Amino acid sequence: MSRLNRSLIGLALLLTIAAPSANADDKPLIQAGKKTLFQRVLTTPGCQLSASAAGKDGVIQPTFSRYYVYERAQADNTEWLKVGPDSYGKTIGWLPSSCTVEWKMQLTLAFTNSANRDRLLFFKDRPTLEGILDAPDPVSKVAPLRAKLKQGVMAPGVLAQEPEYFVDMQKQFYLLPVLSGEEVMTEEGFRTRILNVASVSKTDEKTAEQNNQKAVAAGAESTAAGAASQMKEFSAAVVFVIDSTISMDPYIDRTREAIREVYQQIEKENLGKQVKFGLVAFRSSTQAVPGLEYVSKMYADPNQVKDSSDFLSKVADLKQAKVSSGAFDEDAFAGVMLSIDKVDWSKFGARYVVLITDAGALDGTDKLSNTGLNADQVRLEAANPGVAIYTLHLKTQAGAKDHVKAQAQYQNLSTYPGTNTSLYYPVNAGDLQEFGRKVDSLAAAITSQVRAAYMGDDAIGSAANAKQDPADKKMLEDSALIGHAMQLAYLGEKNGTQAPPVFKAWITDRDLIKQNIPTTDVRVLLTKSQLSDLSDVLKQILDAANEGLISPTDMFERLRSVAATMGADPNQLKQNGNAKVADLGMLGEYLEDLPYRSEVLNLDEETWKSWDGLAQEKFIRNLSTKLRHYQRYNADVDRWVSLADKSDARDNVYPVPLEMMP
Incomplete structure (x- = not known):
């Protein structure tokens, strides 16, 4: 494994931004070797705050409280830290440094969704992890560890593993602080970071290991038993975001027809409460062309749709625009953001936007853009409520010059975080028959996932087989994977899943076997x-x-x-x-x-x-x-x-x- 000699202890721009000024005597201490960065520590389990250095009868502090260090002193052969909760001169007492860890940089990690990878392993020491990355065949090293964990027994060198269900930082904030790290090249040729991280645990490391292994075994039994009943409440919202400019009427009508057919099926099976549809239409700037009537418009909010008749009546008057918007690109991002911001997604376990357009999207810097956002930013905003964005890109002859740019935009927009799956599907020549087949297949696949979850069946298999056509195999496989990811997130939220109970450990930010798949995303904690x-x-x-x-x-x-x-x-x-x-x-x-x-x-x-x-x-x-x-x-x-x-x-x-x- 070749070293790239890089240390993950900071972030260039953020490191240049120190806390606001205070009186000289009231500032926290500066980190060793730095000019502006304040010293910060995180408390570990059982850490007690005392009124004075070496004070008795301290008050236990919440684990992973971040404190600024204002003074260091020796007392009773122990180093003590005078700390404050912020950088504005307020101190609250003394902590023994032995129950804290230095946190030089406010970086934390967020788990990606494990739908298409193995659960992340937390290792006791770095050499064990390096041995796996150095191995010509990492499977031979990892498989025995996985087998022991599956049996609920101790795995050599493993402190913990990632929870079975997804922990969504957007809904339940947690700290997985990065203490240090290094970027390396694995034997298989992938760049990955070996990271020293911290997570909440019992004070005694050995007890923490034993408790975690017991929890793994017990959790596997209890969650398996409870998941089926919890999935009875699993529901889905699918919001179609449709380009309603000139030339789009045939696709609007065909989408309505697909939803009508799916609704007939789900109502026949009494699943009307489990699957809801919505619809948003978008055009372009009404300031530039008032005749367009709207930039984006909510025709049907899935939270307010009662049944198929109600949905169809709400979207009955949706027609293509009567005037041209001038430029070929339309404000697709305005339509997507309207669905992200205005729909209450919290009531649904599976959350989908299906974007349908024959044009590229206005860039955020375009003077006609309503949002001021690019594909990167819209994708990140969709991740907040956990929405997956499918794009059906109609590659009509009229937009031939626009296809390359538009495809790059929508591939970026439709990359589902964690799984790194791009849910972008072109429709060659804008063929109406091919488009209809894709809309039918996608709507049916999503509905099948919810039906399977409700019935306690294998949702992945059911979705993959729904109305399958060879030309749409990848779309259906992707749909099954995303459906599985949605269920992991739903069960994680229902079960209040938290980060594993282990303190200091070593991890990689890539899967040990599928080394192209990330296990974590980095978050920079900015004030x-x-x-x-x-x-x-x-x-x-x-x-x-x-x-x-x-x-x-x-x-x-x-x-x-x-x-x-x-x-x-x-x-x-x-x-x-x-x-x-x-x-x-x-x-x-x-x-x-x-x-x-x-x-x-x-x-x-x-x-x-x-x-x-x-x-x-x-x-x-x-x-x-x-x-x-x-x-x-x-x-x-x-x-x-x-x-x-x-x-x-x-x-x-x-x-x-x-x-x-x-």
């Missing part, structure tokens, strides 16, 4: 002030980039100025953001050996100059859409999290996906 500072920095860089279109030298002087200002004193950003600085200044200390380099800081002046105007424009547009997306994070009050009791609300954090960092 309100950090998000605000990041937005300010990004705006500065955008301004610099726009100038760079004329003068690359000036663009990079501005870029380096912003970076250096953030490294030296983030609070001087607005005052000194335009200063001329010839190098990266303080920022350099943060950039060594990082596995993640930001899009901005990875760019050098020579590369920028080598790009043509279109490439430079694309770079700037991508930054601009991320900046708009930060506004949604700021307004998303439900997902801001406090990491310590009684901490200042300004230190609450938002779990920002790594790919949304500049």
Whole structure:
């Protein structure tokens, strides 16, 4: 296994954003070797907070409370930490350092859905994990461990395994902090990260191991018995998001027909409560073309549809537009976002959007865009309520010049997180018969999954066999996989599944066998002030980039100025953001050996100059859409999290996906 010599202890841009200023005497201590980063620790189980160093009768703190370190002292041959819940000068007492772990970087992991991979294993030590990654045949190393875990007995070197059911961070926030790590190349040729992580456990490690193994065995029996009854309540919502511009009438009519047929079948089987359909239509900017009547419109909300007659009456007057929108691209993202934001998805276990269009989508930076978002951002927003987006792309002759760009957009949009499955399906030449077959098959497959779950059958097999046609085999297989993932998420929510009870452990961010499949996603925990500072920095860089279109030298002087200002004193950003600085200044200390380099800081002046105007424009547009997306994070009050009791609300954090960092 070749080392790439990279250490996962930080993140370039976030590391440049320190906490807001306080009086000099009231600031937390700075991390060793750093200039601006405060010392932070996480409490372990049983950690007691005392009024003084070496104090008695301390109060046990919630596990994984994040505290800032304001002072270190020795007492009774033990190091003690004077801590506060936030970085604003408020201290609350002393903790023995022995019951804390340093958390240099506010990075945490989120499990991906394990529908198409094995459950993640937590290893006691790094060498055991490395031995698997170094093996020419990793299956020979992993299979015996899996066999023992399945029998409910101890597996050598394994502390725990990922829960059987999916733990959705969007609904139940949990911490799986990254303490350190390194990117390596496996024997099979995949880049993966070996990560040292922490998770809640019993204080005694040996007891934790034994308890976890018992829980694995007991859980397998109890959850198997309870899952069937819980699945009786499993339901699905399918919202069709349809392009209703000129030329779309035949596809609108055919979609209505498919839903009518499916409704007849589910009502015959008394499954009307288990499957609900909705419909959203979209066009383009009504400011540019008032005759379009709407940008996007909810015709049928699945929560409000009573039965097939009600649905069909709600969508009866849906027709294609009477006027052309001018440009070929339409505002597909506005239609998808209307369904994401306005439908109450929480009442359904399976959640689907089916996008139907013959055109590309307006980019977020297009002046006609209603959302200001690109495919990346819309996909991330859909992941919040756990919605899978299918795209049926009608490749009509009229849009031939648009097909390549549109396909890239929709393949990105329709990649289901965790399984890395793209639910994008082209319809060649916009053939109405092929389209009808795909709509019929997809609606029937989803319905079959719900029917099978309700009846206690094998939902995967049932879905894969529903109205199967050789041409649609992949779509049906994908549908079965996503249906399985939805059920794991549903059962995880119903059972209140939590991260496994183990403290320090070693994992990989890729499956040990299917090494192209990720086991975790990275979340960067940003405070309100950090998000605000990041937005300010990004705006500065955008301004610099726009100038760079004329003068690359000036663009990079501005870029380096912003970076250096953030490294030296983030609070001087607005005052000194335009200063001329010839190098990266303080920022350099943060950039060594990082596995993640930001899009901005990875760019050098020579590369920028080598790009043509279109490439430079694309770079700037991508930054601009991320900046708009930060506004949604700021307004998303439900997902801001406090990491310590009684901490200042300004230190609450938002779990920002790594790919949304500049």
